[in-house]
Amino acid sequence: MNLLLINPNTTQRMTDALATAARAAAAPGTCITACQPSFGPASIEGFFDETIAAAGVAEQMRHAPAHDAVLIACFGDPGLDAAREATRAPVLGIAEAAFHAASFVSTGFSVVTTMTRTCVIAEHLLHKYGFERRCRGVHGTDIPVLALEHCDAQGQPLCLPQIEAAARAALAQDRSGAIVLGCAGMAGLCAALQVRLGVPVIDGVSAAVKLAEALVGLKLTTSAVGDYALPLPKPYAGWAQPLSW
Ligand code: 2AL
Numbered sequence: 001m002n003l004l005l006i007n008p009n010t011t012q013r014m015t016d017a018l019a020t021a022a023r024a025a026a027a028p029g030t031c032i033t034a035c036q037p038s039f040g041p042a043s044i045e046g047f048f049d050e051t052i053a054a055a056g057v058a059e060q061m062r063h064a065p066a067h068d069a070v071l072i073a074c075f076g077d078p079g080l081d082a083a084r085e086a087t088r089a090p091v092l093g094i095a096e097a098a099f100h101a102a103s104f105v106s107t108g109f110s111v112v113t114t115m116t117r118t119c120v121i122a123e124h125l126l127h128k129y130g131f132e133r134r135c136r137g138v139h140g141t142d143i144p145v146l147a148l149e150h151c152d153a154q155g156q157p158l159c160l161p162q163i164e165a166a167a168r169a170a171l172a173q174d175r176s177g178a179i180v181l182g183c184a185g186m187a188g189l190c191a192a193l194q195v196r197l198g199v200p201v202i203d204g205v206s207a208a209v210k211l212a213e214a215l216v217g218l219k220l221t222t223s224a225v226g227d228y229a230l231p232l233p234k235p236y237a238g239w240a241q242p243l244s245w
Pocket residue numbers: 009042043044045073074075076113114115118145182183184185
């Protein structure tokens with residue numbers, strides 16, 4: 001199957017890293033194509049960033065290559081509903097995928113994310129998706145998204161001890177049984193954190209890949225009836241003109 005991964009931010013290094021993480025999770029028959037918007041923020045760390053990034057996701061969906069499933073690889077799931085209107089293939093956001101996966105393996109989970117100001121974005125999603133009773137806390141580390149990739153001379157991510165400490169504190173404070181990583185850029189930390197913490201650690205990128213494969217295997221498509229019907233045809237003005245239906 002062909003899986004289209006959209007990194008909603010415009011940092012090519014991060015798009016490449018997300019493609020690598022997705023390929024590591026994918027089954028042998030899954031082919032991952034990764035892309036990013038032609039405009040927008042280098043990283044998504046607030047509402048303004050997210051609004052522009054959602055338009056970038058819509059742009060990529062408008063010109064999307066053939067695909068069997070789509071993965072939106074930012075923890076705010078920007079543009080998820082718009083993407084579902086634009087294709088009949090299943091579309092997974094990494095936050096929604098991670099919340100589902102964490103709920104299969106724990107009675108309650110904690111989210112550990114990047115900037116504290118983005119906690120409210122995760123909290124809004126938990127309410128929107130109906131997971132507020134499964135999530136016991138959302139915790140910021142104030143690590144900027146693009147600092148997640150900074151490594152020491154041995155190639156070890158510099159942020160790992162800080163994220164491990166935040167996760168340990170969250171597990172104790174929230175009485176939770178699993179950790180959801182609250183940023184796509186944390187995908188490469190997942191395996192090490194799971195060993196160190198001794199609890200399930202969920203990276204939304206790999207969770208979304210596996211859930212996308214399951215949905216495609218079940219021959220489930222995004223419903224063409226009702227809310228997710230194709231956008232109604234109408235002119236779009238200004239820079240959005242090429243995106244009109
Ligand atoms: C994110 C993410 O996953 N990618 C990005 O640019 N910002 N979300 C986050 N909470 O840091």
